[in-house]
Amino acid sequence: MSKIIIVGHKNPDTDSVVSSIAAQEYFEKVLGKESKAYCAGMLNNETKFILEKLEVEIPKLFEKIEDDECAAIVDHNQPSQIVDGLDYGKIEYIFDHHNLNIVTEKPIFVRVEPIGSTSSLIAKMFFEKGITPSEVTSKLLLSGILSDMLNFTSPTTTDEDRKLADKLNEIAKLDMQEFVTEMFKAKSSLEGISIEDVITLDYKTFEMGSKNVGIGTWETTLPESVNIKKDEIFAALEKKKALENLDYMFFMVVDILQGNCQLYIIGDAEKELAEKVFGKEAENKLMTLPGVVSRKKQIVPQLTEELSK
Structure with a gap:
């Protein structure tokens, strides 16, 4: 056996x-x-x-x-x-x-x-x-x-x-x-966590229609502790997108206590797709999505539906 x-x-x-x-x-x-x-x-x-x-x-x-x-x-x-x-x-x-x-x-x-x-x-x-x-x-x-x-x-x-x-x-x-x-x-702690870890510790790639999409998530009670590092995060996301030859790359900072997330928009392609799908405008490359905390239910299906058309 x-x-x-x-x-x-x-x-x-x-x-x-x-x-x-x-x-x-x-x-x-x-x-x-x-x-x-x-x-x-x-x-x-x-x-x-x-x-x-x-x-x-x-x-x-x-x-x-x-x-x-x-x-x-x-x-x-x-x-x-x-x-x-x-x-x-x-x-x-x-x-x-x-x-x-x-x-x-x-x-x-x-x-x-x-x-x-x-x-x-x-x-x-x-x-x-x-x-x-x-x-x-x-x-x-x-x-x-x-x-x-x-x-x-x-x-x-x-x-x-x-x-x-x-x-x-x-x-x-x-x-x-x-x-x-x-x-x-413990989930919110950045102790011993590099910028690369922040974007990859809860990261998945998805096939959506003919496109390959990467989506990272960081769940925290202290979103400001992550967002203060946004310039470094954007640079790491752009590098990872190119390295993995992805069509789109997104990153969510989920505020556990407030029940919302900020979606990182790294480029024009992501901006156009996200604004069409979620009906919000990105400001300073960040899109606030009230009530959105689940990649599985509130991000992936919506993006997949649009990219499968």
Whole structure:
């Protein structure tokens, strides 16, 4: 029987990492399959805080998959987001909450649901089987839910996510408000973070029609701490756009507390597209989007619709 390598997307966020770790317990406890969770890149400060707080070992960095191993990918399925070194044909499981955008070489197990996080999905899978996740796994899954839905303020939040969080907390017994405050403080911290890290720690590329689009996100309770570095950020975005040969490049600074974002507009092409799609004017290369906090639901579908015409 093949060992299962579990890994999330490039530039991993909290949901990607903790759902990988939780999926390892699911495979072993529920399905009786040997598995091992890995991470696909550098962890952000929020994820580091959570793992340290819960005394969970940081997963090893994925490097390659062996001949006798197969892969489960979590929190993504778009080919451009799959970690380098993972043989496409080795993927046998996908657990995700994003739109399906993959063609496989053979029949595989895929579970994709319109739910707020992959952590929610993994929790649901445990409960469906009548299996209780361990206390630490429940805490990890709860952390992923709180992170990905910005403490249930994101429009991606569903009633099911809230119910799953409550059920998990019956096991985890966390003071959720205190814990999420600590999480968001860590999320906002720029300690040890370079400008390159700011734009890439939560960065994804998307195929939209015939165009390739890069979108980075920085979620913070202190947007001014990022915006004060905007000249450096613009320079780094322009460099990355050219290096990756992208058609468009955007960067969102999400204000968690105010529930809005500032969209960085690096050039004329981005300005024309963004003003057409979002109906706002860019001032000093920044576009303020009230109520917009979710790349998945409020940025990507709108851009994709326009670029697919």
